[in-house]
Amino acid sequence: MQRLNADTLKQVSARVEMPQYDRTKVRAGIVHLGIGAFHRAHQAWYTEQLLNQGAADWQIIGASLRSAGVQQQLAPQDGLYTLVERGAEGERFQVVGAVKEVLVGPEDPQALLAAMAAADTKIVSLTITEKGYCHDPATGNLNLEHPDIQHDLAQLHNPTSAIGYLVAALRQRREAGVPSFTAMSCDNLPDNGRVLEQVVIQFAEQVDTELARWIQAYTRFPCTMVDRIVPATTEADRAELESQLGLRDEGVVLAEPFSQWVIEDNFAGPRPAWEAVGALLVKDVYDYEVMKLRLLNGSHSLLAYTGYLSGFATVSELMTEPAFVRLCKVFMDREVGETLKVPTGFDMENYKRQLRERFANPGLKHRTWQIAMDGSQKIPQRWLQTLREQLAGEGHIELLCLALAAWIRYLTGVGEQGQAIDVQDPLVERLQSLLKMYERNAPAQVQAVLGIQEIFGADLSNEPRLQSCISDWLERFYHQGVLATIRAAT
Ligand code: NAI
Numbered sequence: 458m459q460r461l462n463a464d465t466l467k468q469v470s471a472r473v474e475m476p477q478y479d480r481t482k483v484r485a486g487i488v489h490l491g492i493g494a495f496h497r498a499h500q501a502w503y504t505e506q507l508l509n510q511g512a513a514d515w516q517i518i519g520a521s522l523r524s525a526g527v528q529q530q531l532a533p534q535d536g537l538y539t540l541v542e543r544g545a546e547g548e549r550f551q552v553v554g555a556v557k558e559v560l561v562g563p564e565d566p567q568a569l570l571a572a573m574a575a576a577d578t579k580i581v582s583l584t585i586t587e588k589g590y591c592h593d594p595a596t597g598n599l600n601l602e603h604p605d606i607q608h609d610l611a612q613l614h615n616p617t618s619a620i621g622y623l624v625a626a627l628r629q630r631r632e633a634g635v636p637s638f639t640a641m642s643c644d645n646l647p648d649n650g651r652v653l654e655q656v657v658i659q660f661a662e663q664v665d666t667e668l669a670r671w672i673q674a675y676t677r678f679p680c681t682m683v684d685r686i687v688p689a690t691t692e693a694d695r696a697e698l699e700s701q702l703g704l705r706d707e708g709v710v711l712a713e714p715f716s717q718w719v720i721e722d723n724f725a726g727p728r729p730a731w732e733a734v735g736a737l738l739v740k741d742v743y744d745y746e747v748m749k750l751r752l753l754n755g756s757h758s759l760l761a762y763t764g765y766l767s768g769f770a771t772v773s774e775l776m777t778e779p780a781f782v783r784l785c786k787v788f789m790d791r792e793v794g795e796t797l798k799v800p801t802g803f804d805m806e807n808y809k810r811q812l813r814e815r816f817a818n819p820g821l822k823h824r825t826w827q828i829a830m831d832g833s834q835k836i837p838q839r840w841l842q843t844l845r846e847q848l849a850g851e852g853h854i855e856l857l858c859l860a861l862a863a864w865i866r867y868l869t870g871v872g873e874q875g876q877a878i879d880v881q882d883p884l885v886e887r888l889q890s891l892l893k894m895y896e897r898n899a900p901a902q903v904q905a906v907l908g909i910q911e912i913f914g915a916d917l918s919n920e921p922r923l924q925s926c927i928s929d930w931l932e933r934f935y936h937q938g939v940l941a942t943i944r945a946a947t
């Protein structure tokens with residue numbers, strides 16, 4: 458089967474939307490670190506619409522700081538890939554041309570630094586996952602013990618972390634008299650722009666305090682709230698698209714029809730007019746971020762651990778089980794809803810109902826295992842802030858404790874039929890050795906995990922109400938199983 462590329466583009470079936478501009482006549486003004494599935498279905502998609510409207514300065518140079526996988530997918534396709542939107546009403550196909558090329562940091566760090574230091578590059582955006590910020594999730598401070606940070610402080614000319622790349626590129630720009638750029642985090646972190654600014658400045662202070670001052674003065678770190686459910690693409694997805702497209706596309710990404718992007722209007726220089734294609738430019742992103750991280754991502758993680766342990770491989774599958782729909786609704790309405798400030802005129806009930814419909818979208822096979830990844834980096838912003846506010850207000854914590862018990866049960870790495878669970882987490886060794894020490898002793902396991910202050914901070918580590926509530930759920934999971942427990946509790 459022929460491969461999608463600039464030459465075969467004209468063979469693609471008519472029902473596929475195409476780039477409406479001459480890709481040889483547009484320039485790259487954005488470098489994106491972490492060119493995974495989400496970037497290609499979200500930021501690149503918004504930018505594609507702008508290019509289709511005639512914008513000429515905003516093509517994207519994508520970069521991976523980890524593997525050459527996406528470069529190997531897109532380079533033979535001249536950067537082209539298909540975005541497939543799947544919803545309950547059907548699907549839509551669009552070939553996206555916004556990605557000019559993909560660089561691989563580990564293979565050629567100087568090429569990537571040159572692209573980031575180029576005067577045409579006005580924006581460096583990031584989707585590097587929560588763990589890519591090398592920070593302490595509880596405080597937001599740069600983790601100076603992190604091996605990538607240790608490496609980059611010693612060899613800044615040859616960085617490995619995104620933080621190292623940003624500081625090295627900014628140093629080159631300063632030395633060359635090139636104005637600074639805007640560093641825009643598009644990851645699911647609260648105050649993501651502030652977190653990025655803090656770790657970049659703290660890193661630069663270790664290298665050169667004058668450079669740190671320059672970055673503070675001239676670089677901008679806008680916060681963003683990003684939202685579109687984009688599962689990892691499977692081989693089955695690629696094979697299915699091949700028959701629909703009539704061409705092989707290794708870089709295809711799948712997403713739900715829904716998309717939202719709220720951006721703090723805080724840029725160092727020129728920027729794309731993303732507001733012309735549906736993004737929201739605002740003074741303050743905080744309320745949008747909190748609502749999305751606590752309601753959508755908080756529920757996603759709750760359903761991922763309880764669903765996976767109950768034998769459900771995907772979110773749409775588990776949303777066919779009434780007990781999970783009830784669990785999700787009560788969690789949203791009570792545990793989370795009670796802590797949210799509702800923007801004036803915002804229909805919160807509709808937003809929550811729409812979230813449950815999005816979870817139930819039969820067009821997407823979003824694996825519970827994928828969402829369950831990196832819990833130690835996700836849980837602080839998805840559950841723990843809500844928990845702190847509920848504890849302070851003597852409010853409801855039951856289902857937040859159920860969620861934490863499910864996470865701990867998942868971390869043991871042994872499923873309810875004794876099958877091994879492939880737990881992916883930067884702290885997996887530490888977490889599993891603690892749990893192994895107190896095998897199936899729920900109170901001791903809970904106390905040990907709560908004791909990890911990088912995750913739980915000093916306050917939650919010593920919170921007695923938490924200890925007993927989480928242990929009760931974990932006991933029930935060990936004795937009755939997760940699904941039976943949830944059916945009985947909801
Ligand atoms: P992905 O697995 O397709 O891509 C992850 C990207 O991050 C890859 O380019 C990888 O090389 C890079 N990466 C991973 N660890 C890194 C590290 N330590 N340092 C630097 N780069 C690193 O995942 P996907 O779907 O693109 O998601 C990425 C992030 O986007 C998520 O963690 C989340 O913050 C955000 N996001 C994802 C959504 C989704 O539904 N997939 C929706 C909203 C936000």
Ligand code: CS2
Binds near residue numbers: 753
């Ligand atoms: C998911 C998110 O994998 C995960 O952690 O909860 O990627 C989720 O799909 C997005 O935030 C939706 O916008």
